Amino acid sequence: MYNVSKPTLDDLPSSKQLLRSTLIALVAAIAILVGIVLPSEYAIDPTGIGRVLGLTEMGEIKAQLAEEAAADAAKDAAMPAAATTGNAGTAAPAQAQNAAQAENGAAWRDEMRVALKPGQGAEVKLSMKAGEQVEFSWVAEGGVVNFDTHGDGGGQSISYEKGRAVPASNGVIEAAFSGNHGWFWRNRGDADVTVIVRTRGQYMEMKRVL
Numbered sequence: 001m002y003n004v005s006k007p008t009l010d011d012l013p014s015s016k017q018l019l020r021s022t023l024i025a026l027v028a029a030i031a032i033l034v035g036i037v038l039p040s041e042y043a044i045d046p047t048g049i050g051r052v053l054g055l056t057e058m059g060e061i062k063a064q065l066a067e068e069a070a071a072d073a074a075k076d077a078a079m080p081a082a083a084t085t086g087n088a089g090t091a092a093p094a095q096a097q098n099a100a101q102a103e104n105g106a107a108w109r110d111e112m113r114v115a116l117k118p119g120q121g122a123e124v125k126l127s128m129k130a131g132e133q134v135e136f137s138w139v140a141e142g143g144v145v146n147f148d149t150h151g152d153g154g155g156q157s158i159s160y161e162k163g164r165a166v167p168a169s170n171g172v173i174e175a176a177f178s179g180n181h182g183w184f185w186r187n188r189g190d191a192d193v194t195v196i197v198r199t200r201g202q203y204m205e206m207k208r209v210l
Contacts, residue, residue: 034046034047035047039051039053045155048155051152051155107200108137108198108199108200109199109200109201110198110199110200110206111197111198111199112124112196112197112206112208113194113195113196114194114195114197114208115192115193115194116145116185116186116187116192116193116194116195117187117192118187118188118189118191118192119186119187119188120187121184121185121186121187121210122184122185122186122195122208122210123182123184123208123209123210124182124183124207124208125180125181125182125206125207125208125209126173126180126181126199126203126204126205126206127179127180127203127204127207128175128178128179128181128202128203128204129175129178129202130175130176130177130178131175132174132175132203133172133173133174133175133201133202134172134173134181134199134200134201134203135170135171135172135200135201136170136171136173136197136198136199137168137169137170138168138169138170138183138195138196138198139167139168139196140166140167140168140193140195141194141195141196142191142192142193142194143167143187143191143192143193144165144166144167144189144193145165145166145185145186145187145188145195146162146163146164146165146166146185146186146188147161147162147169147183147185147186148161148162148183148184149162149169149182149183150181150184151173151175151176151179151180151181151182152179152180153178153179153180154179156176156177156179158176158177160173160181164188165188172201182206183197184210
């Protein structure tokens, strides 16, 4: 038998010490929730720390992916497969023609090719100042993609245009505020797709961020 000495009352933490420890743990938990969990999981960033650390953009992408999945499920439930195929087929020639017409103008400043496997997403952004304009044209070779043309910066975010099962697109982005503006694409098909994006206009640089 081992003799185990019982702790005295002086060795035990007081009620004040327990309360203090509890309050410190509560404050730490709230800080983690507000500064890390909310921005990275739900794109909610009341303090702005998540945007600085890049966590808010992660949350925005997760929210967007959830919206895409819900939209895909709703469409599949409401529309027969034959009708879906027909709609995609009629949209492709018009979109491709518009993209080709845009390419017949002045030379493009930048071009980037983004390969997407089934289910994969990618994001390309342009660094722009408020009011600057960029002309763009992109084509999905080998299939169609879901896309979101959007911007973020300085605690602000905006979605300019969204589309589903689109083979190509072109137009002009006018930056609503200074920051990064561009596109997010996702391949929801069963085959590899390569998105070719071309740009010209007022911006500092083109970069792939995802």
